[in-house]
Amino acid sequence: MTLLVVGSTAFDTVETPHGTAKDCLGGSSTYFALAARLFTKVRLVSVVGQDFPAEHRQLLTQHGIDIAGLEEKPGKTFRWHGRYSADMNSRITIDVQLNTFGSFQPKVPNSFQDSPFVFLANGAPATQLSVLQQMHAPKFIVADTMDLWIERERDGLLELLRKVHGVILNDAEAKQLTGESNLIKAGKKVLALGPSLVILKKGEHGCFLFSNYFHYAIPAYPTESVVDPTGAGDSFAGGFMGYLDGCDHLNFSNMKRALAYGTVTASLNVEGFGVSRIAAADRATVDRRYHELLQFVAP
Amino acid sequence: MTLLVVGSTAFDTVETPHGTAKDCLGGSSTYFALAARLFTKVRLVSVVGQDFPAEHRQLLTQHGIDIAGLEEKPGKTFRWHGRYSADMNSRITIDVQLNTFGSFQPKVPNSFQDSPFVFLANGAPATQLSVLQQMHAPKFIVADTMDLWIERERDGLLELLRKVHGVILNDAEAKQLTGESNLIKAGKKVLALGPSLVILKKGEHGCFLFSNYFHYAIPAYPTESVVDPTGAGDSFAGGFMGYLDGCDHLNFSNMKRALAYGTVTASLNVEGFGVSRIAAADRATVDRRYHELLQFVAP
Numbered sequence: 166m167t168l169l170v171v172g173s174t175a176f177d178t179v180e181t182p183h184g185t186a187k188d189c190l191g192g193s194s195t196y197f198a199l200a201a202r203l204f205t206k207v208r209l210v211s212v213v214g215q216d217f218p219a220e221h222r223q224l225l226t227q228h229g230i231d232i233a234g235l236e237e238k239p240g241k242t243f244r245w246h247g248r249y250s251a252d253m254n255s256r257i258t259i260d261v262q263l264n265t266f267g268s269f270q271p272k273v274p275n276s277f278q279d280s281p282f283v284f285l286a287n288g289a290p291a292t293q294l295s296v297l298q299q300m301h302a303p304k305f306i307v308a309d310t311m312d313l314w315i316e317r318e319r320d321g322l323l324e325l326l327r328k329v330h331g332v333i334l335n336d337a338e339a340k341q342l343t344g345e346s347n348l349i350k351a352g353k354k355v356l357a358l359g360p361s362l363v364i365l366k367k368g369e370h371g372c373f374l375f376s377n378y379f380h381y382a383i384p385a386y387p388t389e390s391v392v393d394p395t396g397a398g399d400s401f402a403g404g405f406m407g408y409l410d411g412c413d414h415l416n417f418s419n420m421k422r423a424l425a426y427g428t429v430t431a432s433l434n435v436e437g438f439g440v441s442r443i444a445a446a447d448r449a450t451v452d453r454r455y456h457e458l459l460q461f462v463a464p
Numbered sequence: 465m466t467l468l469v470v471g472s473t474a475f476d477t478v479e480t481p482h483g484t485a486k487d488c489l490g491g492s493s494t495y496f497a498l499a500a501r502l503f504t505k506v507r508l509v510s511v512v513g514q515d516f517p518a519e520h521r522q523l524l525t526q527h528g529i530d531i532a533g534l535e536e537k538p539g540k541t542f543r544w545h546g547r548y549s550a551d552m553n554s555r556i557t558i559d560v561q562l563n564t565f566g567s568f569q570p571k572v573p574n575s576f577q578d579s580p581f582v583f584l585a586n587g588a589p590a591t592q593l594s595v596l597q598q599m600h601a602p603k604f605i606v607a608d609t610m611d612l613w614i615e616r617e618r619d620g621l622l623e624l625l626r627k628v629h630g631v632i633l634n635d636a637e638a639k640q641l642t643g644e645s646n647l648i649k650a651g652k653k654v655l656a657l658g659p660s661l662v663i664l665k666k667g668e669h670g671c672f673l674f675s676n677y678f679h680y681a682i683p684a685y686p687t688e689s690v691v692d693p694t695g696a697g698d699s700f701a702g703g704f705m706g707y708l709d710g711c712d713h714l715n716f717s718n719m720k721r722a723l724a725y726g727t728v729t730a731s732l733n734v735e736g737f738g739v740s741r742i743a744a745a746d747r748a749t750v751d752r753r754y755h756e757l758l759q760f761v762a763p
Binding site: 251252253346347348349350353367369370371373379380381382383384387388389391421422425459460461462463464 | 550551552645646647648649666668669670672678679680681682683686687688689690720721724758759760761762763
């Protein structure tokens with residue numbers, strides 16, 4: 166099958182206790198796609214400026230990612246500069262330049278509109294909804310969001326939640342969206358808003374999956390080497406959606422496996438600056454780590 | 465087999481968003497014993513003042529706990545008064561009166577000195593070491609500690625760690641003890657200090673187990689009703705040690721099961737003020753929740 170991702174492409178400057186990486190390739194669609202391509206065919210819709218170099222396009226296409234939906238517009242590519250705390254559990258944004266991403270109106274190429282799996286990376290709910298209007302009845306749609314949209318575009322977000330199959334939130338976002346401080350209650354309240362699948366990410370503490378039929382929890386892969394947490398959430402989503410897209414059925418067992426694969430791709434991602442580690446990973450590495458993770462969590 | 469616990473007995477006044485409970489029975493040995501008695505015979509060594517009522521002794525003995533080591537001394541029982549934050553993830557201490565516990569010199573009754581399993585609840589390392597000197601070669605010793613002793617009695621604590629089989633720490637304590645912000649590295653560093661088993665508690669995020677042979681992670685039981693988190697760590701330790709004490713072998717499978725049982729007794733404990741919920745629990749309730757937990761975490 167094929168998996169469509171719509172999201173940002175960026176140049177990130179990242180400061181962590183391990184050093185600083187300047188203007189490295191980033192953005193939600195990039196992290197997602199480089200994780201998902203380990204499992205399935207990925208189609209990417211995003212926007213860049215005239216400063217986006219050929220070598221980045223090559224990196225994506227060399228990894229089998231179809232970038233027919235990567236639009237180039239006059240101006241510059243989205244830029245983000247952030248600094249992580251000593252324990253890397255929090256970060257501050259030093260600078261954001263939205264540039265071409267500020268007026269991103271995703272255009273899904275005709276050849277992408279039949280994609281059965283769709284991931285709507287973090288973006289304005291209206292933008293995410295506009296993508297769905299361009300699609301031909303996708304089988305499985307998952308959306309990400311952020312605190313900004315929960316606060317400022319609540320109605321649009323609630324409309325989106327009624328139209329997607331799954332949503333991925335972090336713990337703070339789930340609490341903010343539902344007004345519920347208990348995460349289990351928060352997860353169930355998000356379910357009641359429409360999606361049949363709710364994934365709550367807890368960073369180094371792993372994630373929860375809520376559905377109307379079963380709940381599931383998986384700890385993070387026990388990595389000792391966190392170099393740069395940027396993109397962890399998107400590479401998690403990429404591993405999850407990518408694995409599922411390669412499955413015959415969307416059943417509970419496959420969803421659990423997909424969560425474990427997402428956990429693995431996120432763990433690889435954070436072990437290098439930017440996309441360096443996830444871009445270098447192959448399926449054998451991922452599978453080895455997947456089996457280690459199962460050993461780590463199997464009761 | 466039998467399981468000895470040495471720790472505090474207290475009157476706790478607890479304020480949570482769910483209300484206030486005044487002067488309820490608490491203390492590490494009490495929480496531990498009421499969880500462990502669900503699985504095995506428990507012997508308790510602690511100290512109270514002349515204000516400790518007969519009804520509390522009866523509660524303990526009615527649950528099969530041997531309180532021959534519960535010393536009564538002139539003065540009052542240890543009192544603690546705390547207030548939890550709205551999300552119950554942090555608390556402040558409003559008042560502490562150590563009273564008779566301030567000069568606690570545990571005396572292990574002759575009839576208790578052959579106990580094969582020993583839990584040294586949080587206390588000064590010198591006091592914990594004095595308990596070990598009174599024992600006849602116990603088979604399995606686990607100790608708890610806290611930030612105060614890591615800071616002020618580091619040498620004593622390091623000596624203790626060389627003499628116990630296991631140690632239970634929370635995430636902040638493990639980081640403080642090792643100077644390591646990555647929990648996986650911290651766990652391994654604690655192992656290198658002597659214990660062959662290191663359990664790192666992460667509150668609502670579950671716990672890790674580290675040994676030289678395997679690592680394991682288990683999420684917390686997904687409780688929606690946290691009324692009073694006081695004693696969660698001790699009731700966790702009680703379920704863990706209690707279950708293990710009832711096993712024929714200290715192998716990995718049993719340790720994993722014991723961690724799941726500890727997770728369950730902690731989850732019951734936090735659903736009521738003080739010891740009310742864990743004291744009311746029976747083994748059937750615990751086993752039901754244990755199987756629910758396995759379903760929640762099994763990959």
